[in-house]
Amino acid sequence: MLDSETWLVIDDDHAFSDMLAKRLQQFVKYVFVESDAFGARQLLNREKISKVVLDLKLSNESGLDVLEDILIIQPSCRVLVLTGYASISTAVLAIKKGAYNYLPKPASSRQIIEALGDDISQTLVTEDRLTTEELEWEHIQKVLNDHDGNISATARALDMHRRTLQRKLAKKRVIKKAP
Template identity: 50%
Template sequence: MDLNLLIVDDDQTFGEILKRSLTRRGYQVSLAANSFAALQSLEQHIFTYAVVDLKIGSESGLDVVRELLARQSDMRIVVLTGYSSIATAVQAIKAGAHNYLCKPADADEVLAAFGESESEPIPIASQPHSVDRLAWEHIQKVLCAHQGNISATARALGMHRRTLQRKLNKRPVKQ
């Protein structure tokens, strides 16, 4: 079985740690800091797997997912993000990603997301989301519905644009 894996992430420290951990597990890992480097790696290697950050500098990881799959349709891709929401998870899956994980994710979680882990599946939480988390999810859903337009989203939510920007700059609240 071919164990070639591509990591596309602009966070060099995180990428190196994940690369080292996956290499110890027998994977041949290439690291790319942007879409250009990822596509160049794809010209030199055939990858079975890819781990793509949702936001790579000013680039969208979803565009990278689409590009990778356009060039190699059988690649299994996991999207990672530090700013998770249901809306972005749905977008990632629609773009062709196999799974979606929140950062920080370790090698075991990544392999489990690919379905390559021996561990048991992660059970669904029995506790409902907090009100703050539900508000974050709603904001993300409305933002997606307005194609990322912050002014239109603020109008739709009935809040000032600067207030919305402050909320978006914060990390999402935990479950």
């Protein structure tokens, strides 16, 4: 366990960031989640953060701009840029701006931890065993993403009633935040 580390996940996809935080909390004592650049900057100014998982495209700002601010506020912080819109040019630009690493989505918590330079593969043996609920959630999210967020098309692709899908998507994922 990486007890001494505090991680920050900055991603405006609440379902993804909450699930990632939940998985990371098995290995890291504190995991903060922020959905926008403003909240992330405030948190970085008051907490010592070891590692950051940063989405390239935030709803209100580019992750590359946030990357520069993170490294100004906390120069020793390792930042992993994670994106659903991977390209060689953005990968090169992210590394030039100071990112420790760059990964395309979808990425497992194992890949994310390893990309940030933590060799804890022995600890992660159990991570590959997802619960049925987690597997279902990840599958729904993938199909939803494949259909550009269209609930009706996703429900048809999953052979599921639209209201059932909406209920599953409405379930709130509760993530404990550090005090």
